[in-house]
Amino acid sequence: MSSEPDQRSQRIVLARHAETEWSITGQHTGRTDIPLTDAGRDAAVELGKRIDGYRFDRVISSPLVRARTTARLAGYDDPEIDDNLLEWDYGDYEGVTTADIRADRPGWELWTDGAPNGESPDEVTARADAAVEHAVGICESGCDAIVFGHGHMLTALAVRWIGLPIAHGKHFRISTGSIGILRWKRENRVLDLWNDRSHLTSAIDDI
Template sequence: MTSEAGRPELWMCRHGETEWSRDGRHTSTTDLPLTEAGEQVATTLAQRLAGTSFDLVLTSPRLRARRTAELAGFGDAVVDGDLVEWDYGDYEGVTTDEIRRTVPGWTVFTHPSPGGETAEQVGARLDRVVARARGAGGRVLVFGHGHALRVLAARWLEQPVLDGRNLRLDTATISTLGFERETPVLLRWNTEA
């Protein structure tokens, strides 16, 4: 599971569980702490990442991502505002089932979020993270959020934002993106090991 020598890698960790992530509530700007279970599983990231060196470590400014980075042993991670979660606007704190009562078939990838970000806006800011990671010239680790990291992976793979819908991402998991020759590829996804 290694990228080709000399090619950049992007390692991604989704933050540990919060009350709202546990309950399926869309959480972007609401700055919730990790649950006790979220803190416990976030500490396991330290041993899962042990022995791997990183040229750059970035984190979303949200408390849940910064705390996960800290518990994983990366308390000095650089805050990058482009790593914040998709802004859900009026759907902040609301579940998909609740939204679908008035907007059948709604997903963040295919429908608007009134008062929030568009897919194009999210893609544009995560394109900046891709450029920063590739420009770092080595192995980069980021701590972030479910939907935003799914978009980040799609953009790394040079796919449209919509393709992030095909990449389920659980809390406190590790995913790795890299290259095979000149082609950006998925090296591992949504792992707990």
């Protein structure tokens, strides 16, 4: 990425898709293309109100319906699709909760162990780096983008944006319907906002 001063005005807003039935139950939802719940659809509308007034030069989404629907209900009908924003491929752990995985494999951690017959942390790192460059790479000068995606993949983008190894993702919590902001402080990439759900009245439940 260019280090010219105008490039450093750039901002990337990360918007996680709103609630699904599997996000309620804690099941790993990778490539299973399930829709938002009614509450999730309402939350996506509120997310749109939260970002109303932002000017985005680029609107990018995962191809999965839960991300695209969140984008549409937030006011962005025709986002650019980036397959690198697909959620982590959980392989054999698709649809399985962490508690059930650890019953058979104590101490399992996605960010370091990956998923059998799914993606490894190194593979997700490569996709996250590519997604970041897609979001910013074609801008001749500083531009703002919003990215609609999934919990683990957006966390991977944030971790890689600030130059950390992918394993640090385990320290980041990201809730459905939340937003984060990546930007620059002088020549340094910084995390400006994370897991903001102030637009949702249900956010009090997360305290």
